[in-house]
Amino acid sequence: MADINKKDVIKLLEDIAVLLELKAENPFKIQAYRKAAQILETDQRSLREFDDLTKINGIGAKTAATIQDYIENGYSETLQALQKQVPEGLIPLLDLPGLGGKKLSKLYHELDVIDITSLEEACQNEKVSALKGFGKKTEENILKAIQDYKKQPERLPVDDMLKVSKQVESYLDSIEAIDRYSIAGSMRRLRETVKDLDFIISTKDFDTVRKALIEMPNIKEIIANGQTKISIIITWDYDVSIDFRLVEDHQFATTLHHFTGSKDHNVAMRQRAKAQGKKISEYGVLDIETGDIETFESEEDFFQSFGLTYIPPERREADGELDRFEEAVDLVESSMIKGDLHMHTTWSDGAESLEDMAQFVTDKGYHYMAVTDHSKFLRVAHGLNEKRLRDQIKEIERVRQLYPDLTIFSGIEMDILPDGTLDFDDTVLAELDFVIASIHSSFNQTEDQIMYRLNQAMENPYVHMIAHPTGRIIGKREGYAVDVDKLITKAKETKTILELNANPKRLDLNSVWLKKAQEKGVKIAINTDAHRKSNLDFINEGVKMARKGWLNPDSVINTYSVDQLKSVLKEKKNR
DNA sequence: GCCGTTTTCGGCCCGACTGTTTTCAGTCG
Secondary structure (H helix, E strand, C coil), rough: CCCCHHHHHHHHHHHHHHHHHHHCCCHHHHHHHHHHHHHHHHHHCCHHCCHHHCCCCCCHHHCCCCHHHHHHHCHEEEEEEEHCCCCCHHHHHHCCCCCCCHHHHHHHHHCCCCCEEEEEHHHHHCCCCCCCCCHHHHHHHHHHHHHHHHHCCEEEEEHHHHHHHHHHHHHHHHHEEEEEEEEEEEHHCCCCCCCEEEEEEEEEHHHHHHHHHCCCCCCCEEEECHHHHHHHHEEEECCCEEEEEEECCHHHHHHHHHHHCCCHHHHHHHHHHCCCEEECCCHHHHEEECEEEEECCCCHHHCCCCCCCCCCCHCCCCCCHHHHHHCCCCCCHHHHHCCCCCECCCCCCCCCCHHHHHHHHHHHHCCEEEECCCCCHHHCCCCCHHHHHHHHHHHHHHHHHCCCCEEEEEEEEEEEECCCEEEECCCCCCCCEEEEEEEECCCCCCCCHHHHHHHHHCCCCCCCCCCCCCCCCCCECCCCCCCCCHHHHHHHHHEEEEECCCCCCCCEECCCHHHHHHHHHHHEEEECCCCCHHHHHHHHHHHHHHHHCCCCHEEEHCCCCHHHHHHHHHHHCCC
């Protein structure tokens, strides 16, 4: 038997769906393959643990046989047959806005379009506009889509989009005719990369708002300008597309829910509605029997009408939330956070003094903080040597007197050196309250080397936490070769805390690993790694990511009181 | 292709906008 795993099978089903789409097959047939792939993705079990695939709702005899054939032979006849019928170069063309399976299929069959080059030529020679169902405008739009496709990445990192989003929000704040508005879409769900921004706006004066929106600064192009929907592209570092939906206020909650998605979450909600004799649209919930349309003051009320507790946006990913949220789920919330255990000051590469950081943390209502500047190995960040570290401890002692209600842990973000040794001796570490170990060098080492370094750090009785465990920078850098499963196992064994670094560039660990860590009983700290005052607000993104990973307050040590936290830190040394 | 307290056919989530039409198909979210 060939060595096929579940990911391979999911990819097979998705590939089949794409090829069927290009054949302009029945959309429901295509959907059936996509659904089967998603069901496997969501299911906890590995491929070997399924005894009979057809028992799963959504996988029938045909799909099960296709999967079986693939597992046994190592290739799929179904897939190969389709691949013979569809040129490979057509597949990426589906990403061009305005082109779907049906149009592409027609372009292929009637104009021999097989890839982006032949499509561009067909447009330039005005063959496309001559086709029935196509016109001059479509031809122009395809050409423009090709230009854009060549120069722009498909999705942008959430950190970049957060900045654009804030800019748009401050513009919306200036429009008086707007009653209320909210970001929606994948930005609201805090996906790691975001394709475009969606805003829902309620108003009594559609015309005024619409006029104001299309006068927003930096607009490059207006894509759609309808009664209730305005789509624009604004120029930032990249071009960013933004959709605005205008609604009357009583429709706000259902519209917001609708455009927050995810798409699959909405499908699941509508299926649930249907089973209850109701029909969901963005304008409300229709009772099929009476014909009444119900609207809601808030999303809470909306969920409640379906027998559900409030599902936060970042949890709406169609991975079992509808069942789980029939009862209230105990998830961590921003208001539960009592301290931040990773931040920098002017002693290394931070922008604020130690005393100022104590003030800012106090302003946030926290009970404790850890001062964790870089260690000496990190010269570029002006890392602390033993002497400066001891001087800093004295400064911490001074600031403690000024803030008697705040517990300040003396700490360090200590480098794990390329050879696996630590930047400080145990005698130095023993003088500190909170020791973070992290990797900032030799990212290209093999998995064995990286794991050796991390293991050395976790084995050390004075190391409390591993920071940004994978080192990834979203959309920019992969991170080092960590086997996170092994890392989690080792963290459990050594009672080492793992960080959820809340900086939106990092969000490290991500939700998938957080979920696993919690299942294994590993404690997590949500930290901002603040280098300046405003960075302390990253805690909100951190908490969202934590909830995406289903983290409950008990798994998150900075929801603990000072005393509880201290006893957790003690466990490490005493293990 | 999948499913069934509509159970082997007929529906599968719903609506806005654009472009090409002259009543609607395709795409998108």
